[in-house]
Amino acid sequence: MPDTxxxxxxxxxxxxxxxxxVSIGTVSRVINGHGRTGAETRARVKGAVAxxxxxxxxxxxxxxxxxxxxxxxxxxxxxxxxFAKAARSAQEVLEEAGYMLVLASTGASAASEAxxxxxLGQRRMDGIIAFLRREDDPETLAALRxxxxxxxxxxxxxxxxxxxxxxxxxxxxxxxxxxxxxxGHRAIALVGGAASIYPGRERVRGFIEAFEACGVRQPPxxxxxxxxxxxxxxxxxxxxxxxxxxxxxxxxxxxxxVLEGVIAAIRAAGRQFPKDISIIGFDDSAVAQLSVPxxxxxxxxxxxxxxxxxHMLLDRLRLGAGHPPQKVVLPTQITLRESCAxxxxxxxxxxxxx
Numbered sequence: 258m259p260d261t262x263x264x265x266x267x268x269x270x271x272x273x274x275x276x277x278x279v280s281i282g283t284v285s286r287v288i289n290g291h292g293r294t295g296a297e298t299r300a301r302v303k304g305a306v307a308x309x310x311x312x313x314x315x316x317x318x319x320x321x322x323x324x325x326x327x328x329x330x331x332x333x334x335x336x337x338x339x340f341a342k343a344a345r346s347a348q349e350v351l352e353e354a355g356y357m358l359v360l361a362s363t364g365a366s367a368a369s370e371a372x373x374x375x376x377l378g379q380r381r382m383d384g385i386i387a388f389l390r391r392e393d394d395p396e397t398l399a400a401l402r403x404x405x406x407x408x409x410x411x412x413x414x415x416x417x418x419x420x421x422x423x424x425x426x427x428x429x430x431x432x433x434x435x436x437x438x439x440x441g442h443r444a445i446a447l448v449g450g451a452a453s454i455y456p457g458r459e460r461v462r463g464f465i466e467a468f469e470a471c472g473v474r475q476p477p478x479x480x481x482x483x484x485x486x487x488x489x490x491x492x493x494x495x496x497x498x499x500x501x502x503x504x505x506x507x508x509x510x511x512x513x514x515v516l517e518g519v520i521a522a523i524r525a526a527g528r529q530f531p532k533d534i535s536i537i538g539f540d541d542s543a544v545a546q547l548s549v550p551x552x553x554x555x556x557x558x559x560x561x562x563x564x565x566x567x568h569m570l571l572d573r574l575r576l577g578a579g580h581p582p583q584k585v586v587l588p589t590q591i592t593l594r595e596s597c598a599x600x601x602x603x604x605x606x607x608x609x610x611x
Contacts, residue, residue, distance in 0.1 A: 268309035276305035327357045328570060329382045331373060333390035335362040339513060339540055340388060343411065343563030347386060350567035356383070363390070371396035378404045384570045389413050391453045407573035409566045414455040420569040420583040422562050426456045429555035429589030430463030430509065431470070433537045436553075436591060437507045438471050441600030442535060445476055446498050446505035449491050449515030449539075450483035457483055460511045460539070480505060491518025492525075499526040499534075506600055507535040513542045520548065531598035541592060550595035557589045 274281045279298060287294055287302040294302075305311070328351055332340045348358040361377060363369040370389055374397060377385055384407035389397065392415050401408060401417045408419030415421075430447070437445050447464045450457030461483055468475045479501075482494040491510065498505055499522060508523075510516040516538035523530060530536045531550070538545050538554040545552040569583050 268311040270311070272309055273302065273305045273311050276309060277301040325381050325383055326355055327359055327382050328384045328386065328567075329359045329361050329377045331361045331363065331370070331377070331385055331387045331389070333363050333370065333388060335360070337514065338542060339559050342559040343388075343566070346560040346563035347567040350564055350571070354571055356571075368394075368396065370394065371400045374400035374404055378406070382406055383574060384408065386411055386566045386570060387413065389415070389454075391451075392455065393453055407570050409570045409573070411562065411566055412454075412456055418578065418582070420573055421585075422565045422569060423455065423584065423586045424557050424562070425586055425589050426459035427463035427466065429539070429557070429591070430460045430511065431467045432589075432591050433509055433553075433555050434464050434467035435471065436593075437509075437535060437537070437597065438467065438473060440507075440535065440597060442507040443473060443476070443600075444480070444503065444505045445507045445509065446480040446482065446495075447509050447511060448482045448494050448498070448519055449486050449511040451485060452483065457511075464509070476505070483511065486512040486515055488514050488518040488521075491515040492522045493518075495519045495522035496525065499523065499528065505534070507537070507597070510536065510538045513538065513540040513544070515539070516542070516552065517544055520544070520552075530596050535597040537597065545594075548596070552596040553594045554592050555589050556592045557587060562587055 270281055270284050274284045277284065277298075279302060283294060283298060284302055287299050288306070330344050330347065334340065344358070344360065351358050359382070361373050363373045370391070371394065374385065378400070385404065386409045387401070388411045391397070392413050398415065398417065401415070401419075408417060410417075410419055410421040412424055413421070414423070434445060447461065450460050452458055452461070461481060464481070465475060480498070482498070484490065491512075491514070495508060495518060498508070508519055510519040519536065523534060523536070528534055536552060538552050540559070541554045541556045545554045565585055565587070569585070572583070573580065
């Protein structure tokens with residue numbers, strides 16, 4: 258009786274060549290789609306591959322070609338749905354090109370980002386699409402400059418050899434601020450962001466430029482609270498603003514997770530939007546859409562950003578390090594909903610129908 262626990266030896270390229278009656282080189286050309294072979298020969302090789310259950314040894318292949326056909330998506334917060342949307346669209350592009358996308362999450366520490374980049378280099382990733390928490394950490398910058406592969410920065414402005422896909426954050430916040438100014442608001446607060454990254458700097462710039470363009474005095478410096486994108490930070494800072502002697506009549510929550518904290522602060526303060534305060538978020542989300550009432554947002558196509566980042570990385574792998582870096586800035590738009598209202602005579606917000 259045969260031993261059912263024993264495994265048949267794995268078929269090799271030599272076995273395929275013998276079964277098809279061709280050379281090893283011909284088998285290699287057919288499998289990899291290189292060179293010209295006749296239809297009958299290709300059929301014999303493919304038939305032998307199928308009957309023998311032959312699988313390409315990707316480890317050996319990567320050693321010969323000096324490529325692993327894997328790309329890492331480096332993120333600092335695996336729970337952020339923005340990253341998930343971008344990852345899904347990038348994965349579709351990369352898989353179609355024969356690459357595997359690997360997720361690497363670093364957490365809050367800048368040191369962990371540097372360590373992750375070095376580990377990805379040691380594992381010979383062909384490229385990295387990086388969503389970094391900070392832009393100014395010297396260890397992370399050094400690790401990126403040492404990385405021997407393609408790099409695409411996602412919404413970060415860093416002086417490394419690589420490509421970058423950005424968002425027009427300043428334009429989006431400018432339009433949102435002007436919308437509130439047009440409704441009569443002057444005490445407008447901006448909550449969320451970080452000066453250490455491009456989006457944070459650009460959102461503050463857009464906020465200030467809106468007041469300047471309208472010839473309106475800017476709110477006091479304390480109305481700009483941009484040190485973090487975390488929910489707890491947003492709740493704490495928004496709460497402080499709402500209980501101030503001169504509270505804002507409108508808040509721009511500059512991040513999808515920031516919006517959660519701002520909504521919680523408004524409700525904890527016993528206020529309602531837009532009756533007592535107007536609110537605008539950044540990045541559309543289930544929170545913004547399902548809130549009662551739904552919340553006006555500065556929207557961008559994050560899936561398009563993921564697709565663009567993947568295409569840029571593939572271009573870099575194809576064209577080589579000597580090709581000039583690419584930079585793409587994708588637009589934002591305002592999605593108007595019912596969370597904003599004209600300023601009432603007493604300084605609070607009121608319903609547009611009031």
